[in-house]
Structure formats: structure tokens, C-alpha cells
Amino acid sequence: MLQRLSPVFFLSLLVSACATSPTATKNADWPSYGRDYSNQRYSPLTQINRDNVAQLTTAWTYKSGVNATFQATPIVVDGVMYLSLPFNHVVALDARDGHQLWRYEHKRREGSKMCCGPANRGVAVSGGKVFIGTVDARLIALDAKTGQVLWDIDAAADGTSNAEMVSSLNDADPLKKSKVSGATGVGIAMAPVVYQGKVIVGITGVGYGLHLDAPRENAPLGAVVGVAGRYGRPGFLAAFDANTGKRVWQFDTIPAEGWEGKFTPTTPDGIALNRDIARERASAPNYPDAGRFGGGSAWSTPAIDPERGLLFFGTGNPSPQMDDVSRPGDNLYTVSLVALDAATGKLRWYYQQVPHDVWGYDVASPPVLFNLERDGKKIPAVGQASKLGWFYVHNRETGELLVKSEAFVPQENMFVHATEQGVRIYPGVLGGVNWSPSAVDEQAQTAFVAGMHWPVKYTLHITPAEGDKPAIRYSALEPLDEARWGLLSAIDLQTGKIRWQHKTPDPLVGGVLATAGNLIFTGEGNGHLDALDATNGQILWQIKTDAGVNAPPMTYEIDGMQYIAVAAGGNQIFGFKQGDEMRVFALKK
Structure with a gap:
């Protein structure tokens, strides 16, 4: 039966919504991972400017005592900084x-395996609670005033370990002697986002690949390895009730039916993928349940359009990673930008950047929302900086590709398959743009992207059967010992042209902050934090x-003082020195 609701009731709903929405907080705070639901990472603060x-x-330094890969964006609400540590x-x-x-000291579940190291991207804060997703796939709510645990749930069952694969190799295989630093234990890397009383988060580690340690300390990973076989599981993005932790909806990144797609021979924008479509179609009946192991990690904090009720996020590689023998077809919805109904989790559209990916080209950098100005009109758009080295701009409502940028990193031998001799390709599994979030100045119609040039060698290995050891086929992407560097790029959103680029000695991984003070901030693996002029890329500090x-980096203001804050803790996978600091800066008094 319908009931007439009083104006007071509606007013209370409005007040409640404003209290929890990052779009409604004052400019001084940084209340969500991307500052607000748009993920623009653009602050209107101007006290710190290019002059x-x-x-x-x-201004101050906090030392956590945890020396490990540090990727978090701190959240600042009402004068308090909430920071997730490794x-x-x-x-x-x-x-x-x-x-x-x-x-709060987190205790991992006994026996849990970490997919990709100890790092996480941050927390969400809403309604007096602090929410964090963990490396052992738990979602935890803490009291924002005390840090006490309010609820603690398993977001997903623990994933399949892949360490046993190494032990099954014969002693002559070089992989047998490698140290595995990353496994397929399911976890959560992204910072959650809270929307309409729901905590939204996704799982990682479902792509079935091995990360091999470097042979020396403070060096990049030795290789990323994918193994043919029935390994992995589907990923998902899910919404949980912020008060109870109860699951409200779940979107599986692998469809229950039809994950083979149309066996498309090209990317959506027409680049040949060099697939053997005939072989894939012929072998498809042999792998009727391949989707059960399908992969598709959810790496990036979603962007949300409250006006249209849409949510946007990226998905990772299919499983098994790189080696495709056991997964014919397009492997939907992996390596895609996905749009969902934010209230129900139902699919609205998807754009698969690389059907049937065998290169590790996850859609890992968070999507960002803005209005694209074209012919005097404002088009609601969503942009995404890819591992492939292009910035894609789509119509937010339909998914139509509106702009594809110029390549912001060098490209060579893309979509070439592994050989036993090995082939040199770039961008490789590291990117382009890896997980690093971009920033957008909507008024200037400019995206700022932190990218990298890092060539890799792509090799196919076939280990023959020996005694009780079965034959094993696997592919490896190994960073090459040659010149590599970073590129910070300013991209015109209307044309896709590169306005300027700033080259750094080391590949850039971490992310970008843009401010109304005409400044861009980004960090480097060598320990530098840089401030650049947003108009020309010149280093100012x-x-x-x-x-x-x-x-x-992020920024906030308290008592009339603007601060810039960033974690300085390095990154093991990329070989950058690790530490334990949160550094905060302000103008000299």
C-alpha cells in the first residue's frame, strides 16, 4: 500500500544524503579517493599556486613504521586524515x-596469499565509519572516532593458489628456480567508494599469473608469467550495506553465458589483434566451462554519475594470464571499461579495449568523469588512461568512443604474440599507464596522465613432460635491461592532441593532482615530488x-592553510626504494 510521506521525511533524506556524499562537502576537504565521485583529482584550492x-x-611528517609498497591516497574530513598503510x-x-x-592493526587470515604485495589504495569515510578492503579479501568498517571494528566480512572466498604450479615443473626449467612474490590469492586493492548507503568495492588476484622476484634488492620484478590450464576464478564488483556489511548487489566481470563474444579480430577501434580465429572457434567445444576460471580483476575505484545513476570501473586480464590456449573467444568482460546501474549493479554498456587479451593490458587506471565541450555543447563523458598508451573518451550514456588521444608513450610491436625466441614490445604488461590515477581540469579541457616507457620481452616456454612431471606451457613478460623513463602528459580532451610532455628519469607510477592554482603535482620513484606549471609542464618546485x-598526491585546507600530502613508501614491483612516510607540505609562514 502506498503511503503519503511528509515533507519532513524528505528533508531528513536530503540531509542524510548530503552528509555522506563526497560531492557535497566543502572544498577544504578531500573526502573520497578521487576527491569526489567524478575521480577528477582536481582541487579548487588556490592558496598554493604557480607564483x-x-x-x-x-609542514609535518608521519612515520608509520611499516616499510613497504605504499600506494594510498589519504582522506581528509573535518580536520582528520584517515590513512591506510601497507x-x-x-x-x-x-x-x-x-x-x-x-x-587499527590488521591481522590477516592465516594462510591467505597476497596477489600483488601488501599495498592498498586507500579507505572510504562516510557516516562516522571508515571502510577498508584488505589483501585477504575482507571488507572492514571501523568507527571513525575510535578505530574500533564495527563489522568485518569476507568479501570473497579465498582464491586458488598458483605456487603449486612451480613445484610441478621439472628441475631443468629456469622458472623452477625463481622466487614467486605474487600469487592468485584473492584480495582487494582499490579504495572503496560509498554511494547511497552502500560500500562499493571489487576483488583482484583472479587473473592467474605469477610475479617473479627480481634477482637483487630494489630492482623491478623479474617477470610476469602466465600458464595455460584451468586456473583462476571470475572477478566481481559488489555493493555492501554500509551499516551491516550485507551484500546488496554483485556484478560478475565474467558473464554466466556468452563470454566468448563474437570472436572479433580487432580492437573496437580497428587495430588487428593477430588472432587465429579459426583455431579458437574449433577448440571452443573443448573448453565449455572456461568462464569458470575467467579472471577480470577489478583494480580501480569506480567513478559515479549521481544524476544518471551510472557507475564506471575497469576490469583486468582474463585467466589464465597471457596464455590463451584454454580460453577461446573474446573473454567478456575482461580488459574493459564497464558502466553499471549504480543502484542495482546491472550492466548498461561496456567497451572492451582488448578482446582476448594475452599481453596483460588491464584497464587499471580509474575512470574519470567530465563534460566534453564540442560544437558549443557539453557532452557527459568518461575518460580512461590505458596501459596501451592512449587516453579514451566515451559518451557516458552510450559508451560511444568520442576521442582517442595521440599515443602518450612510445609504441612498438603491440599485439604481437609470444615466440620461443622472445619478441620486444612496448608498452608491455607494466603500461602505458598502470594503476596511476589521472587528473582532469574540466575548465581547461585537459587530462594529465602519468605514464611510462618500459620495454619488455615476450617469450613462449614449453616444458616437455619428464617422469611424473606433466608437460607445461607458459608465457613470460620480462622487463628488458634497457632505457626506460616516465612521461607526464597534458592531453587536450577535445582533440586528443598532446599539449605538452615532461620526461622523468624513471617510469612514472603513482598518480597526478591538479589544482586551480594552475599546478600539477606528481611523484617519482627516485624520491622526488614535483610541482609543474599546468600550462606548459615546466617544473616550478x-x-x-x-x-x-x-x-x-592530494591537497586540503584547514584554518586557512592549504596543504599538499603524499605517501613516500616506494614500490617493490617497480624496484623503487620502500619507506614508511606520509609527507605533508605547506607554504612557509
Whole structure:
């Protein structure tokens, strides 16, 4: 029976919505991973600007005591900074001076395996709660005032381990002697986002691939390896009730039916993938349940369009990673930008950047929402900086590709398959743009992208059967010992043209901050934090920290003072020195 609801009731709903929406908070805060639902990472604060940025100095430093890969964006709400540390510990700090208010120590489930190291991207804060997804696939709600656990749920069952694959090799295979640093234990890397009383988060580690350690300390990973076979599981993005942790909806990144797609021979924009479509179609009946192991990790914090009720996120590679013998077809919805109904999790559209991916080209960098100006009109758009080295701009409502940028990193031998001799390709499994979030200045119609040039060698290995050891086929992507560098690019959103580029000595991984002070901030693996002129890419200020700055910078304001904050903790996979600092800067008084 319908009931007439009072105006007071509607007013209370409005107040409640405003209290929890990152789009409704004052400009001084940084209340969500991408600052607001758009993920633009653009701040309207102007106290620090290109005329005075050279006067920036350290305001305070917090040392966590956890020296490990540090990727988090701190959240600042009402003068408190909420920061996730490696291994999912969480601290609340006074954002004025950095003194600790409380600390939550996370205890992993016994026997849990980490997919990709101890890092996570951050927390979400809403309704007096702090939410974190963990490396052991739990979603936890903490009391924002005390750090006490309010609820703790298993977001997904633990994934299949792949360490046993190495032990099954014969002793002559070089992979047998390698140290595995990444496995297929299911976890959560992304910072959650809270929308309409629901905590939204996805799982990673379902793509079935091995990360092999480098032979020396502070060197990049030795290789990424994919093995043919029935390994892995489907990924998902899910929404949980913020008060109880109860699952509200779930979108599986692998469809229950039809994951083989149309066996398309090209990317959606017409580039040949060099697929053997006839072989794939012929072998498809032999793998009727391949989707059960389908992969499709959810790496990036979604962007949300409240006006249209749409949510956007990216998906990872299919499983098994790189080696495709056991997964004929397009492998939907892997390596895709996906649009969902934010209230129900139902699919609205998808754009698969690389059907049947065998190169590890995950859609890992968060999508970003903005209005694209064209012919005097504003088109609601969603952009995504890809591992492939292009920035894609789509119509937010339909998924239509509106703009594909110029390549912002060098490209060679893309979509070439592995050979036993090995083939050199770039961008490779590391990107292009890896997980690093971009920033967008909508008024200037410019995207700022932190990318990398890092050639890799793509090799096919076939280990013959020997005694009780079965024959094994696997592919490896190994970073080449040759010149590599970073490229910070300013991209015209209307034309896709590159406005300027700034080259750095090391590949860029971490992310970008843009401000209304006409500034761009980004970190480098050598420990530098840089401030650049947004109009031309000229460095205006730089400071050296003790570890790699491989996390996204952010900014906030308290008591009339603007601060710039960034984690300096390095990155093991990329070989950048690890540390334990949160560094915060302000203008000299």
C-alpha cells in the first residue's frame, strides 16, 4: 500500500544524503579517493599556486613504521586524515600536525596469499565509519572516532593458489628456480567508494599469473608469467550495506553465458589483434566451462554519475594470464571499461579495449568523469588512461568512443604474440599507464596522465613432460635491461592532441593532482615530488624524500592553510626504494 510521506521525511533524506556524499562537502576537504565521485583529482584550492609554489616546505611528517609498497591516497574530513598503510593497517591523524589519534592493526587470515604485495589504495569515510578492503579479501568498517571494528566480512572466498604450479615443473626449467612474490590469492586493492548507503568495492588476484622476484634488492620484478590450464576464478564488483556489511548487489566481470563474444579480430577501434580465429572457434567445444576460471580483476575505484545513476570501473586480464590456449573467444568482460546501474549493479554498456587479451593490458587506471565541450555543447563523458598508451573518451550514456588521444608513450610491436625466441614490445604488461590515477581540469579541457616507457620481452616456454612431471606451457613478460623513463602528459580532451610532455628519469607510477592554482603535482620513484606549471609542464618546485613517491598526491585546507600530502613508501614491483612516510607540505609562514 502506498503511503503519503511528509515533507519532513524528505528533508531528513536530503540531509542524510548530503552528509555522506563526497560531492557535497566543502572544498577544504578531500573526502573520497578521487576527491569526489567524478575521480577528477582536481582541487579548487588556490592558496598554493604557480607564483608561490617555490616557497613550499615540509609542514609535518608521519612515520608509520611499516616499510613497504605504499600506494594510498589519504582522506581528509573535518580536520582528520584517515590513512591506510601497507598490510591494511589504518591510522587517523590530526591533519594539522600529523599526531596520531588512533591506529587499527590488521591481522590477516592465516594462510591467505597476497596477489600483488601488501599495498592498498586507500579507505572510504562516510557516516562516522571508515571502510577498508584488505589483501585477504575482507571488507572492514571501523568507527571513525575510535578505530574500533564495527563489522568485518569476507568479501570473497579465498582464491586458488598458483605456487603449486612451480613445484610441478621439472628441475631443468629456469622458472623452477625463481622466487614467486605474487600469487592468485584473492584480495582487494582499490579504495572503496560509498554511494547511497552502500560500500562499493571489487576483488583482484583472479587473473592467474605469477610475479617473479627480481634477482637483487630494489630492482623491478623479474617477470610476469602466465600458464595455460584451468586456473583462476571470475572477478566481481559488489555493493555492501554500509551499516551491516550485507551484500546488496554483485556484478560478475565474467558473464554466466556468452563470454566468448563474437570472436572479433580487432580492437573496437580497428587495430588487428593477430588472432587465429579459426583455431579458437574449433577448440571452443573443448573448453565449455572456461568462464569458470575467467579472471577480470577489478583494480580501480569506480567513478559515479549521481544524476544518471551510472557507475564506471575497469576490469583486468582474463585467466589464465597471457596464455590463451584454454580460453577461446573474446573473454567478456575482461580488459574493459564497464558502466553499471549504480543502484542495482546491472550492466548498461561496456567497451572492451582488448578482446582476448594475452599481453596483460588491464584497464587499471580509474575512470574519470567530465563534460566534453564540442560544437558549443557539453557532452557527459568518461575518460580512461590505458596501459596501451592512449587516453579514451566515451559518451557516458552510450559508451560511444568520442576521442582517442595521440599515443602518450612510445609504441612498438603491440599485439604481437609470444615466440620461443622472445619478441620486444612496448608498452608491455607494466603500461602505458598502470594503476596511476589521472587528473582532469574540466575548465581547461585537459587530462594529465602519468605514464611510462618500459620495454619488455615476450617469450613462449614449453616444458616437455619428464617422469611424473606433466608437460607445461607458459608465457613470460620480462622487463628488458634497457632505457626506460616516465612521461607526464597534458592531453587536450577535445582533440586528443598532446599539449605538452615532461620526461622523468624513471617510469612514472603513482598518480597526478591538479589544482586551480594552475599546478600539477606528481611523484617519482627516485624520491622526488614535483610541482609543474599546468600550462606548459615546466617544473616550478621539487623536493627529495627518502623513498620512492609512488602514491597519488592530494591537497586540503584547514584554518586557512592549504596543504599538499603524499605517501613516500616506494614500490617493490617497480624496484623503487620502500619507506614508511606520509609527507605533508605547506607554504612557509
